[in-house]
Amino acid sequence: xxxxxxxxxxxxxxxxxxxxxxxxxxxxxxxxxxxxxxxxxxxxxxxxxxxxxxxxxxxxxxxxxxxxxxxxxxxxxxxxxxxxxxxxxxxxxxxxxxxxxxxxxxxxxxxxxxxxxxxxxxxxxxxxxxxxxxxxxxxxxxxxxxxxxxxxxxxxxxxxxxxxxxxxxxxxxxxxxxxxxxxxxxxxxxxxxxxxxxxxxxxxxxxxxxxxxxxxxxxxxxxxxxxxxxxxxxxxxxxxxxxxxxxxxxxxxxxxxxxxxxxxxxxxxxxxxxxxxxxxxxxxxxxxxxxxxxxxxxxxxxxxxxxxxxxxxxxxxxxxxxxxxxxxxx
Amino acid sequence: xxxxxxxxxxxxxxxxxxxxxxxxxxxxxxxxxxxxxxxxxxxxxxxxxxxxxxxxxxxxxxxxxxxxxxxxxxxxxxxxxxxxxxxxxxxxx
Numbered sequence: 010x011x012x013x014x015x016x017x018x019x020x021x022x023x024x025x026x027x028x029x030x031x032x033x034x035x036x037x038x039x040x041x042x043x044x045x046x047x048x049x050x051x052x053x054x055x056x057x058x059x060x061x062x063x064x065x066x067x068x069x070x071x072x073x074x075x076x077x078x079x080x081x082x083x084x085x086x087x088x089x090x091x092x093x094x095x096x097x098x099x100x101x102x103x104x105x106x107x108x109x110x111x112x113x114x115x116x117x118x119x120x121x122x123x124x125x126x127x128x129x130x131x132x133x134x135x136x137x138x139x140x141x142x143x144x145x146x147x148x149x150x151x152x153x154x155x156x157x158x159x160x161x162x163x164x165x166x167x168x169x170x171x172x173x174x175x176x177x178x179x180x181x182x183x184x185x186x187x188x189x190x191x192x193x194x195x196x197x198x199x200x201x202x203x204x205x206x207x208x209x210x211x212x213x214x215x216x217x218x219x220x221x222x223x224x225x226x227x228x229x230x231x232x233x234x235x236x237x238x239x240x241x242x243x244x245x246x247x248x249x250x251x252x253x254x255x256x257x258x259x260x261x262x263x264x265x266x267x268x269x270x271x272x273x274x275x276x277x278x279x280x281x282x283x284x285x286x287x288x289x290x291x292x293x294x295x296x297x298x299x300x301x302x303x304x305x306x307x308x309x310x311x312x313x314x315x316x317x318x319x320x321x322x323x324x325x326x327x328x329x330x331x332x333x334x335x336x337x338x339x
Numbered sequence: 340x341x342x343x344x345x346x347x348x349x350x351x352x353x354x355x356x357x358x359x360x361x362x363x364x365x366x367x368x369x370x371x372x373x374x375x376x377x378x379x380x381x382x383x384x385x386x387x388x389x390x391x392x393x394x395x396x397x398x399x400x401x402x403x404x405x406x407x408x409x410x411x412x413x414x415x416x417x418x419x420x421x422x423x424x425x426x427x428x429x430x431x432x
Binding site for chain 2: 244334
C-alpha cells in the first residue's frame, strides 16, 4: 500500500466523519459574511423581501399583455355577436308570412273596419290620416308633445348657458360648465356676400318648398301626407332660408317668442279639440262636429285643424333644433 | 318594374354597407342621404306614399342637415371661409 493511497483513504475517512483537517479553500468558503449594520427602513425591507402576490402578478400581466388580448377578444366577440344577430334576424325574416298575402295575421277585423267604415266614420279620403288623426289621435298627440318637450328642454339648457355667460361673476366657473361648448366653438354662420349661387337657388326654391309643405298639410285628409311630413318640408324651407340669408332674416318673422307661442297654442288647440271629441264619443253624445262630404277640402271633421296644428309644431321644432345647435338660439 | 325594384334593393344594400365602410364622415352622410332617397322610392313602390313623403323630408332632408351640422361642430368639415382664413394666416407667418 503506497502512501498516496493511504492519505486518500484517511482523507476520505475524515471527510465522512467530518472531523478532519480542513483545507484553506474550504475555510474561506464556509466563512460567514460580515453582518451589516441595521440601517434600512422597515417598510423598505418589507418591500424588498415581499414576494409578489397573485393580484400583483395579475396587474403586471394586464399591463404587459392586456391590450392585445382585449382587442383580440373584442374583435372576436363583436364578430360573433354580429353573426348571431344577423342569423337570428334572417331566421325570423324567413319565418314571416309572405308579403301581401291576404291570410296574414295583420289582416284582421280592425283593418276590415278601417277600410269599410273609415271613410264614413272619419270623412277622410286618405285612410291613413283618418287612422292617425281620428282613431289613433291620442298617439299623434303624444308624438307632438314629445317633440315639443325635446325642443323646449334643449332651449332651456342652451338659453340657461347664454344667460350665465352674460353674467361676469360666473366667468370663474365657466370652465366647469358643460353648457359652454357652443360658446367655445367658433361662429359658423358668418354671412358671406358672394354666396350668389346659394341665394339664387334659395330664392327660387323656398317659395316652392313652402307651397309644397302647405299643400301636403292642408290636403292631409285627401292625399298622402299630413301634418308631420308637411311640417318637415316647411322646416327644410326655414333651414334653407337661414343658410342662404342668415339667421337674422329668419328672426324677422320667426324667433323664440313666435316659436313658443305658436307651438304651445297648437298643442293646446290639439289637446282641447281632441279631448272634447273623445269625451263626447266615449259618452255617446253628439259632438256637433260636421264630417262633410268626402273629398272636399273642408271635410273630415277635426282632421284638417289637427293636421295644421301638427304641421306647425313639427316645422317649428325641427327648425328650432337646427337653429339651437348651430347658433345657440332660435 | 320588378327589375327596377331589384336594382333599388341592391343599391340600398350597397349604400348600407358603404356607410359603415367609408372612412370619410362627409361621404358617409351623403351616402346615407342617398340611402334615404332610395328608401323613399321603395316606399312608393310598396304603396305607402305617406311614408315616402316623410322619409324624403326627414331622412334625406332634416337628418342629413343635422349630421352636417354635427360634423362642422366636431371640426370634420369646414367652410371655404375657414380654409381661406387658414391659408391667409399661413401666408402671413
